[in-house]
Amino acid sequence: MGVKLKDIVNEQPIDLKDLSGKVVCIDALNTLYQFIARIRQPDGSPLRDHKGRMTSHLSGLFYRTINLLEEKIKPVYVFDGKPPMLKEKEIVRRKEIRKGAEEKWKEALRRGDLEEARKYAQAAGQITDKMIEQTKKLLNFMGIPYIVALEEGEAQAAYIVRKGDAWAAASQDFDSLVFGSPILIRNLTISGKRKLPGRKEYIQVKPSVIHLSDVLRENQITRRELVLVAVLIGTDFNKGIKGVGPKTAIKLIKKYEGDIFEIYKAKNTNPPENLEEIIDLFMDPKVKKEYQMKWKQPKEEEIVSFLCDEHDFSYKRVKKASKRLIETYNSLFAVTGLEKWL
DNA sequence: CAGGGTCA
DNA sequence: TGACCCTGG
Numbered sequence: 092m093g094v095k096l097k098d099i100v101n102e103q104p105i106d107l108k109d110l111s112g113k114v115v116c117i118d119a120l121n122t123l124y125q126f127i128a129r130i131r132q133p134d135g136s137p138l139r140d141h142k143g144r145m146t147s148h149l150s151g152l153f154y155r156t157i158n159l160l161e162e163k164i165k166p167v168y169v170f171d172g173k174p175p176m177l178k179e180k181e182i183v184r185r186k187e188i189r190k191g192a193e194e195k196w197k198e199a200l201r202r203g204d205l206e207e208a209r210k211y212a213q214a215a216g217q218i219t220d221k222m223i224e225q226t227k228k229l230l231n232f233m234g235i236p237y238i239v240a241l242e243e244g245e246a247q248a249a250y251i252v253r254k255g256d257a258w259a260a261a262s263q264d265f266d267s268l269v270f271g272s273p274i275l276i277r278n279l280t281i282s283g284k285r286k287l288p289g290r291k292e293y294i295q296v297k298p299s300v301i302h303l304s305d306v307l308r309e310n311q312i313t314r315r316e317l318v319l320v321a322v323l324i325g326t327d328f329n330k331g332i333k334g335v336g337p338k339t340a341i342k343l344i345k346k347y348e349g350d351i352f353e354i355y356k357a358k359n360t361n362p363p364e365n366l367e368e369i370i371d372l373f374m375d376p377k378v379k380k381e382y383q384m385k386w387k388q389p390k391e392e393e394i395v396s397f398l399c400d401e402h403d404f405s406y407k408r409v410k411k412a413s414k415r416l417i418e419t420y421n422s423l424f425a426v427t428g429l430e431k432w433l
Numbered sequence: 434c435a436g437g438g439t440c441a
Numbered sequence: 442t443g444a445c446c447c448t449g450g
Contacts, residue, residue, distance in 0.1 A: 144450095147450080404449085405450085
């Protein structure tokens with residue numbers, strides 16, 4: 092679920108045009124989750140191919156990536172590596188939540204309650220290693236670079252942005268800010284419209300941007316204190332204090348002058364066992380310092396054979412989108428032959 | 434979520 | 442054009 096910082100960050104709407112020309116480091120897993128949650132039939136069933144393999148994520152990734160490129164945004168996907176040991180508990184917890192949601196989905200279907208069914212289907216979605224492999228395969232065919240993190244993808248993205256190789260990290264989660272990314276983009280979508288679950292209403296969803304420096308300045312905290320805020324409210328690596336959200340966490344940190352042990356003492360709870368380790372994990376995460384970011388010529392034949400032959404996508408749609416992809420690639424990245432004269 | 438058709 | 446609705450796999 093990530094660190095819930097929403098109440099203390101100032102999220103500014105941004106136009107896709109403002110991202111033109113910029114490299115954006117996209118949290119791959121987070122994006123895939125959005126796709127498998129949203130790209131579904133009214134009864135909650137995802138898109139599948141003839142072998143029953145889920146394809147919602149491929150559809151979302153394919154079309155969105157092309158749209159981003161057409162906006163001259165240069166996407167780099169970042170995948171998680173090996174999860175840190177500290178995350179084990181959280182991984183088990185999430186698995187159980189999904190199992191429960193799957194039961195409720197089936198139950199709602201039996202009752203014929205489509206709205207409920209869809210809601211639980213979204214929560215039941217899980218991403219398998221096979222799906223990750225398919226995603227990487229598609230990215231390769233599309234010529235879109237991806238980086239596999241040593242551990243957390245969000246940490247790797249933060250590092251890449253900090254180094255100046257990308258302008259921002261993109262994710263719905265706030266963790267990359269805690270990992271020190273100077274800029275976070277949320278809602279990096281094209282359509283801008285989202286149906287409200289259940290109701291027949293639509294809300295406008297615009298991409299937005301959060302600057303870490305603003306978060307720190309507006310709340311008068313240091314980055315280390317932001318990490319402490321995260322720990323107090325709960326992260327993927329520890330449980331938060333009950334009833335403490337980001338605002339309270341900041342107040343507590345001010346009141347006790349950053350002495351986190353005093354805060355736990357005052358709240359009559361024990362600090363997490365691996366407190367120092369968790370703080371270090373955010374302040375100085377393990378990341379790959381060497382990585383490649385190169386956009387390559389898309390391979391149309393491979394794309395078509397992969398999406399259409401293997402996964403039953405429509406030839407007409409895929410070919411049309413591939414054409415757009417190749418044209419965009421040519422205008423954005425292709426070597427023109429001119430530069431050797433410069 | 435995104436593509437694509439329809440209709441004013 | 443843009444609001445609306447259905448389908449995609």
